[in-house]
Amino acid sequence: MGRVLLALLLAALLGQAEAESLKIGLNYPRTGNYKDEGLELRRGALLAVEAINRQGGLLGQSLELLSENTDSNAAQATRNVDHFASQGARMVFGSATSEEAIAAGQRARELGLLYFATLGYANEVTGQAGQRYLFRESGSAWMSARVLGEYLSWHLPRQRYHYIVIDDAWGRSIEQTLRLATGSADRARHGRSALPSGPLRREQYRAAMDKAAASGADVLVLALLGDNLQRSMRMAHNMGLKQRMQIIVPNLTKSLVQQVGPQVMEDVIGTETWTWDTPKLENSEAGQRFVERYLREHQEYPGGTAASAYTVVQQWADAVRRSASTDAETLIAALEGHRYQLLKDEQQWRDFDHQNLQSIYAVRVRKRDQIMRDTLKQHYFEIIHRMSGEQAAPSHDEWIQERGEVLSLQ
Structure with a gap:
């Protein structure tokens, strides 16, 4: 009887811990043609999650990063979105190709989730294939x-x-x-x-x-x-x-x-769109702190790919704080037209196409x-x-x- 009660107590505690974390999903290539860029994406995302949790998390909850390998494959990236949704993720981001970003972004839209593209450079991502639930942090062709x-x-x-x-x-x-x-x-x-x-x-x-x-x-x-x-x-x-x-x-x-x-x-x-010495050139204190933190963790300079992932997580978190919500439609309203300065000079989420405007x-x-x-x-x-x-x-x-x-x- 005592063992049963102990098991029930542990299950309840685990369930409470699970409920106390806000989850986000990273679609990244751990293998395949873009695996080196995938490593940078994950490193940047983890640094952002750690920084947010050191500041107390979001809405009274800790932030948890889920990650899945896309193998640079659009079909796999789309399946990953389903997996993230089943795990309770509130937002998905990443992708190494434009095809991944477009396909995974469309699936995220169907599930009511925002999708942020990081390495999808094709004009179609925020052009012909653009849609309300898809934002792009990286530059375009x-x-x-x-x-x-x-x-x-x-x-x-x-x-x-x-x-x-x-x-x-x-x-x-x-x-x-x-x-x-x-x-x-x-x-x-x-x-x-x-x-x-x-x-x-x-x-x-x-x-x-x-x-x-x-x-x-x-x-x-x-x-x-x-x-x-x-x-x-x-x-x-x-x-x-x-x-x-x-x-x-x-x-x-x-x-x-x-x-x-x-x-x-x-x-x-x-x-x-970003190099490790850009923060110094653009007088960005937050950018310089990011470079220093990355250097301590990995003993090398961060690249633009890591900076993109870091920015996406921080900007989603900022929108959650400003709107006091993780609802996708509420966050779209908070992001559209929003100007900010994080790792470089001023950037903006453009309202009509969700392209991130940046130097x-x-x-x-x-x-x-x-x-x-x-x-x-x-x-x-x-x-x-x-x-x-x-x-x-x-x-x-x-x-x-x-x-x-x-x-x-x-």
């Missing part, structure tokens, strides 16, 4: 293309381009918008190779690189991500293409330079000898150009043109 286009038009005018792109939503988005921004829309003059999404064979990379080498181009755009980009960069380096062409990687990440190495990546130009930077990977002089040998990026979010993101008129007949988020 529009934003990357515009800051790159302005910098390249000033410093590398009238150049011949060649594009190697991944045939997915983001690859098509960034190619289209970068061609417009750089005046390289003429495919007869500015050639391309399209690679299928998913795992690729070495001969597929080689065929694309051989075509680029024979193109006579001055600028080589590698519109690739994850392992595909890592392998392509190594091949371009080994073929000596960097000595003949300026290589552009539209979305650079800390993990890419770490995995490929500074010697291979030096002088490559791309974009970032975006054109960056160049530093020379290897410069990187090696840094204490941690990780000071990878030099900011070479800056553009405001308002200038970089599509205007309301451009957004309406992309949306077609559906002129508001549903």
Whole structure:
């Protein structure tokens, strides 16, 4: 009898503890093409949860992070949303591809949950596929293309381009918008190779690189991500293409330079919405505290991917505090149009498309000898150009043109 009572008491205590935590779900790639970015996402999210709980949690409850592997697969990301909902999650975020963000975001909407995309760069995420329950913290292809286009038009005018792109939503988005921004829309003059999404064979990379080498181009755009980009960069380096062409990687990440190495990546130009020294440049005390905390935990600088996950969790928590609710519709009203400053200068959740407006930077990977002089040998990026979010993101008129007949988020 005593054992039965003890078991019932333990069950009640466990149930109470479970009820006392607010749960959020992280959709991240622990395996697959984007696993390095996935590690950064989880680290950033955990730091945010720990910081919130040190300050007393939310609405009198502690915050708990649930996480599931997407393997960079949209169907798996969607199944994960169902799992998070069954566990009582109040919000879901993450994704490594635009396809994941769109599919998982739609499922979250059906279940009455907000979804925040962190690495879905395709214009469709907040454009044609945008909906009320989907917000995007990261920049878009529009934003990357515009800051790159302005910098390249000033410093590398009238150049011949060649594009190697991944045939997915983001690859098509960034190619289209970068061609417009750089005046390289003429495919007869500015050639391309399209690679299928998913795992690729070495001969597929080689065929694309051989075509680029024979193109006579001055600028080589590698519109690739994850392992595909890592392998392509190594091949371009080994073929000596960097000595003949300026290589552009539209979305650079800390993990890419770490995995490929500074010697291979030096002088490559791309974009970032945040680097570890951005808080100092933008006089953000909260951003500098985040960098210091990350350094203590992991003995390395945080990258933009970790900062994105951290920001999403903190911003959702801020909306919960301001509205005293975890109801999705109430939080949408609290987020739309909201301006804040966290890890950099001012940002805003735009009301008509739920795109996060923030400064975006054109960056160049530093020379290897410069990187090696840094204490941690990780000071990878030099900011070479800056553009405001308002200038970089599509205007309301451009957004309406992309949306077609559906002129508001549903």
